Amino acid sequence: MKQDSQSQKGLYDLLAPNMLSLCQRYLKDREAAKDVMQDGFVTLFEKISDYRGDGSFEGWARRIFVNTALMQLRRNDALKFSDNIEASQAMQMVHSDTLAKIGADEIFKLVNSMPDGFRTVFNLYVIEGYSHIEIAEMLSITEGASRSQLSRARAWLQEKIKTNDKYD
Amino acid sequence: MTDSQFDQIIREKMLSIECEVDDSLWDGIAAKMAARRRRVVFLRYVYGAVAAAACVALGLFLFNTADAPSQLQSAPSFAAVESVVPQELDTPADAQDIPSIAEQVKALRSSGAVAQVHPAEAAKIAEVLSVISSSEEQQEPSAEVAEEPQETSSVRSAEPAAQPSRNTYRTPSGSELMDDFYLFEEDDTNKDTHASISISSNVSGIARQGGFAYQMAPSHSASATGGSGSILVEEYSESSYSIPLSFGVQMRFPVAGKVALGAGVNYTYLQRSFSALVNKVQYGNASSRMHYVGLTASVYYNFIESGRLSLYGRAGGAVDKAVSAGLVYGDNSMRIDASGVQWSVNAGVGLEYRIAGPVALFVDPSASYYFDCNQPKSIRTEQPLMFSLEAGVRFKMGNQ
Numbered sequence: 001m002k003q004d005s006q007s008q009k010g011l012y013d014l015l016a017p018n019m020l021s022l023c024q025r026y027l028k029d030r031e032a033a034k035d036v037m038q039d040g041f042v043t044l045f046e047k048i049s050d051y052r053g054d055g056s057f058e059g060w061a062r063r064i065f066v067n068t069a070l071m072q073l074r075r076n077d078a079l080k081f082s083d084n085i086e087a088s089q090a091m092q093m094v095h096s097d098t099l100a101k102i103g104a105d106e107i108f109k110l111v112n113s114m115p116d117g118f119r120t121v122f123n124l125y126v127i128e129g130y131s132h133i134e135i136a137e138m139l140s141i142t143e144g145a146s147r148s149q150l151s152r153a154r155a156w157l158q159e160k161i162k163t164n165d166k167y168d
Numbered sequence: 169m170t171d172s173q174f175d176q177i178i179r180e181k182m183l184s185i186e187c188e189v190d191d192s193l194w195d196g197i198a199a200k201m202a203a204r205r206r207r208v209v210f211l212r213y214v215y216g217a218v219a220a221a222a223c224v225a226l227g228l229f230l231f232n233t234a235d236a237p238s239q240l241q242s243a244p245s246f247a248a249v250e251s252v253v254p255q256e257l258d259t260p261a262d263a264q265d266i267p268s269i270a271e272q273v274k275a276l277r278s279s280g281a282v283a284q285v286h287p288a289e290a291a292k293i294a295e296v297l298s299v300i301s302s303s304e305e306q307q308e309p310s311a312e313v314a315e316e317p318q319e320t321s322s323v324r325s326a327e328p329a330a331q332p333s334r335n336t337y338r339t340p341s342g343s344e345l346m347d348d349f350y351l352f353e354e355d356d357t358n359k360d361t362h363a364s365i366s367i368s369s370n371v372s373g374i375a376r377q378g379g380f381a382y383q384m385a386p387s388h389s390a391s392a393t394g395g396s397g398s399i400l401v402e403e404y405s406e407s408s409y410s411i412p413l414s415f416g417v418q419m420r421f422p423v424a425g426k427v428a429l430g431a432g433v434n435y436t437y438l439q440r441s442f443s444a445l446v447n448k449v450q451y452g453n454a455s456s457r458m459h460y461v462g463l464t465a466s467v468y469y470n471f472i473e474s475g476r477l478s479l480y481g482r483a484g485g486a487v488d489k490a491v492s493a494g495l496v497y498g499d500n501s502m503r504i505d506a507s508g509v510q511w512s513v514n515a516g517v518g519l520e521y522r523i524a525g526p527v528a529l530f531v532d533p534s535a536s537y538y539f540d541c542n543q544p545k546s547i548r549t550e551q552p553l554m555f556s557l558e559a560g561v562r563f564k565m566g567n568q
Contacts, residue, residue, distance in 0.1 A: 008201075021187045025182065038197050038200060041197045042197060042200045046204070093170075094169065096177070099169070100177070104184045108182060108185050111178070126175045127179055
């Protein structure tokens with residue numbers, strides 16, 4: 001038991017910085033993100049015997065934390081999506097040079113300030129790499145709604161970058 | 169810049185961020201893990217205790233019912249009356265005879281079946297009648313004795329399954345004649361409760377060529393309608409058997425590695441149809457309907473466990489008790505004696521598929537062999553080796 005506890009602590013030290021960052025991307029509130037991370041680790045330690053070595057361990061662990069975060073968002077009633085799949089307004093793309101100038105922390109803050117629906121789909125698709133079919137299944141929405149949310153999230157983020165003079 | 173290029177840059181920047189983590193977070197995780205472990209251990213104890221209590225309760229029910237002496241409120245025949253008498257007395261032979269005869273007298277008074285009593289017994293009955301009559305006239309049983317029979321007991325009988333009222337009778341000289349002598353209350357509840365047990369106790373099977381005949385008494389109180397005697401049922405066709413229907417609840421506890429133990433409770437409904445002569449009246453649509461409740465115990469071994477699928481083997485045994493057995497012919501029905509229990513052994517393989525979280529579906533083909541155990545005729549006695557296919561839902565509880 002003691003050995004188990006030491007191994008768990010070692011795994012925690014290895015994963016915790018990345019997983020807390022992941023949780024914070026889904027939940028704006030830092031304290032809520034900490035709670036979700038704790039619950040995620042408890043689930044991970046309980047389910048660790050289910051890991052079959054099919055893929056990377058970190059990928060498997062991330063999935064647990066993403067699911068835990070989504071459960072928390074559902075509990076908070078934050079996952080409400082409109083099925084309106086009207087395309088987002090066409091707008092000029094941000095220039096790559098402009099984007100390169102922006103620091104990671106700034107991008108993190110901007111993504112974090114997105115509306116819940118946009119942020120969730122954006123995180124799942126862009127950061128975690130889930131497909132629209134997978135996202136639709138995870139969030140109980142249609143594939144079209146997932147595409148629409150992503151498109152709007154991108155437009156929202158680019159608009160914020162463009163309208164902020166300090167990124168020019 | 170395309171969408172995917174935009175996404176790629178954002179992704180790289182977002183993943184480069186690591187948050188600082190303080191030690192208090194680990195303390196919280198450790199505390200949550202400890203609390204959950206305690207809850208799992210507690211739940212295991214609770215589930216185990218509930219399962220054990222259910223098994224013990226059902227076991228007591230099955231075996232006590234099987235061993236309890238038959239009781240009769242009002243008997244249709246002399247033979248049936250004898251079943252009322254407590255079976256094990258550690259007193260001289262004469263003393264043992266007395267309650268038997270007294271019971272018979274009481275029952276015979278109400279049934280009017282005195283004519284069936286053997287002459288030698290009739291003399292004894294007359295003697296006891298006079299003793300009882302004079303006893304009742306001279307001395308009523310004291311309330312204290314009636315309420316606290318253990319204080320005056322010199323002779324103790326076996327305890328019947330259901331408690332009738334107790335009385336102590338004394339000889340004219342005042343000496344105690346018998347103790348724990350059971351008389352049954354003349355209330356409807358008692359009548360209904362006991363009639364079905366005792367009347368169905370004297371069923372006997374008779375093998376016949378091309379059929380099966382047995383003798384039984386009606387399930388309704390014979391004396392209530394003034395009737396007496398038994399009903400003869402003769403089957404004159406082959407039986408057709410319906411597929412046995414079972415459902416139940418089982419708990420499985422992992423014991424070591426791939427081995428687990430299971431215990432549970434099952435209900436089974438058995439039905440067969442045939443043509444019969446009931447007291448020489450022909451019924452083409454008679455059927456026997458039996459409801460069994462059983463306890464099962466099995467050992468499981470997981471052969472393969474891969475992702476959501478697992479393949480396992482199992483072997484075990486079961487003991488079933490008929491909680492209700494009846495014969496329906498035309499608009500009539502009667503109870504069939506199904507005392508005792510039926511033992512069986514079984515083995516099979518099973519396939520389990522975990523659909524979500526703790527919920528899994530399983531199919532479990534198996535073979536069972538049922539021992540006869542003097543049970544009423546059913547598909548289990550006529551075709552003891554049976555193949556079955558169980559299917560159901562399994563819930564995984566706790567951190568197992």
